[in-house]
Amino acid sequence: MRVKPWSILPxxxxxxxxxxxxxxxxxxxxxxxxxxxxxxFGAFTRVSTLxxxxxxxxxxxxxxxxxxxxxxxxxxxxxxxxxxxxARPYAVNVAKSLVAxxxxxxxxLALLRNVPLTVxxxxxxxxxSYIWWVVLGVAEGKVWWHPSLGNYDGYGPLMVIxxxxxxxxxxxTPYKKERNLAFLVSLGCLTGMVSSFARGAVLAGGFVMLWxxxxxxxxxxxxxxxxxxxxxxxxxxxxxxxxxxxxxxNNFFTEMATVVGNKDGTRDDREVLWALARREYMEHPIVGxxxxxxxxxxxxxxxxxxxxGGYDENPGRLYDRQLHSTFFQxxxxxGTVGSAIFIWMLADFFIRNAALRRKAFQEAWAERxxxxxxxxPLSLGLEVALIGFLTTGLFYNQIFDVHWLYTILIINxxxxxxxxxxxxxSRQAARPKP
Numbered sequence: 001m002r003v004k005p006w007s008i009l010p011x012x013x014x015x016x017x018x019x020x021x022x023x024x025x026x027x028x029x030x031x032x033x034x035x036x037x038x039x040x041f042g043a044f045t046r047v048s049t050l051x052x053x054x055x056x057x058x059x060x061x062x063x064x065x066x067x068x069x070x071x072x073x074x075x076x077x078x079x080x081x082x083x084x085x086x087a088r089p090y091a092v093n094v095a096k097s098l099v100a101x102x103x104x105x106x107x108x109l110a111l112l113r114n115v116p117l118t119v120x121x122x123x124x125x126x127x128x129s130y131i132w133w134v135v136l137g138v139a140e141g142k143v144w145w146h147p148s149l150g151n152y153d154g155y156g157p158l159m160v161i162x163x164x165x166x167x168x169x170x171x172x173t174p175y176k177k178e179r180n181l182a183f184l185v186s187l188g189c190l191t192g193m194v195s196s197f198a199r200g201a202v203l204a205g206g207f208v209m210l211w212x213x214x215x216x217x218x219x220x221x222x223x224x225x226x227x228x229x230x231x232x233x234x235x236x237x238x239x240x241x242x243x244x245x246x247x248x249x250n251n252f253f254t255e256m257a258t259v260v261g262n263k264d265g266t267r268d269d270r271e272v273l274w275a276l277a278r279r280e281y282m283e284h285p286i287v288g289x290x291x292x293x294x295x296x297x298x299x300x301x302x303x304x305x306x307x308x309g310g311y312d313e314n315p316g317r318l319y320d321r322q323l324h325s326t327f328f329q330x331x332x333x334x335g336t337v338g339s340a341i342f343i344w345m346l347a348d349f350f351i352r353n354a355a356l357r358r359k360a361f362q363e364a365w366a367e368r369x370x371x372x373x374x375x376x377p378l379s380l381g382l383e384v385a386l387i388g389f390l391t392t393g394l395f396y397n398q399i400f401d402v403h404w405l406y407t408i409l410i411i412n413x414x415x416x417x418x419x420x421x422x423x424x425x426s427r428q429a430a431r432p433k434p
Contacts, residue, residue, distance in 0.1 A: 085290025156201030168381025200395025
């Protein structure tokens with residue numbers, strides 16, 4: 001049964017538990033609890049915690065078919081290091097968030113038993129949720145009520161991830177209107193990246209667009225899309241050029257030109273922080289200092305005149321300082337063991353993602369999805385989304401406070417399990433032809 005155009009819901013009526021999974025994904029992708037709390041009372045944000053507890057109970061009744069081993073290992077390691085952390089409440093909060101993402105993943109795998117049931121969360125994660133964030137934040141380059149997207153350096157990286165994800169979702173859908181919407185949202189993400197004035201995000205966005213061209217099977221179309229993106233960037237840079245978001249009072253193009261050649265306070269600060277992260281790793285090379293504990297450890301372990309930069313006179317200022325690098329954060333907070341698990345998560349993603357482009361997987365998916373989405377561009381969309389996350393992660397710490405990495409990993413794993421060829425098909429493909 002083919003679904004109607006524009007319908008992201010399955011053709012058959014979902015059960016209450018499936019509706020609950022959809023609700024949880026809406027909460028994770030769009031954070032409506034923070035929006036409502038900003039207009040009512042702050043305690044409303046705790047509603048999401050209660051919902052995750054309910055989902056954990058549902059998963060206990062309906063166990064999953066797989067357990068996401070790399071993510072499970074990452075969470076178990078986070079829990080293991082909590083007693084060693086300098087600021088244990090910080091590490092505990094990280095563990096809670098990771099457990100919530102893990103429950104979302106195994107719950108989705110357990111309760112969304114077929115492809116049509118999984119399509120709504122695929123569509124939501126890869127394209128529709130970005131409509132929400134583009135509409136709310138593109139004018140100001142941030143979403144004022146959101147704890148992570150309420151600043152330019154939080155909003156810009158999300159827009160970079162959305163550029164490729166929405167573009168490839170547009171290629172995956174057979175419906176013209178939905179395809180045009182996806183391309184429009186992709187341009188909206190590019191505009192949001194520009195309006196954020198986040199230099200690291202713009203660098204990463206340029207790399208993402210180049211990656212799209214290199215990975216495309218239709219180079220001319222991809223180059224055409226790239227040219228449209230460049231024109232869109234120019235228009236957006238002109239529109240937001242005098243927005244006053246630059247710390248130096250520059251317009252957009254002048255601000256981006258400071259990436260090369262000029263040193264400023266932001267770059268100097270990053271170099272000092274990254275040097276301190278390397279020192280923390282050398283002091284705790286095996287398991288690190290604990291999740292989100294770079295600042296607490298640095299504030300207590302380093303003495304006056306021992307840090308460099310603007311922290312020499314008062315190392316205590318480092319207590320709540322962010323590292324501005326996902327990779328240095330993993331290195332010093334998780335050590336060698338945790339970093340190896342993190343690399344395992346990424347390797348597992350790329351192995352499964354590459355499998356999605358095999359002929360047997362695509363044929364099995366085509367039989368099960370009723371023509372709703374094409375698996376090949378979906379796989380490339382997830383790949384470029386992770387590339388966007390990793391390249392922005394060079395400049396921003398975005399590993400614990402946002403869902404981006406974990407929902408990308410979850411959707412990739414769901415696609416893998418739903419597209420796996422059946423055993424009979426596998427044996428038939430392996431049988432030599434006469």
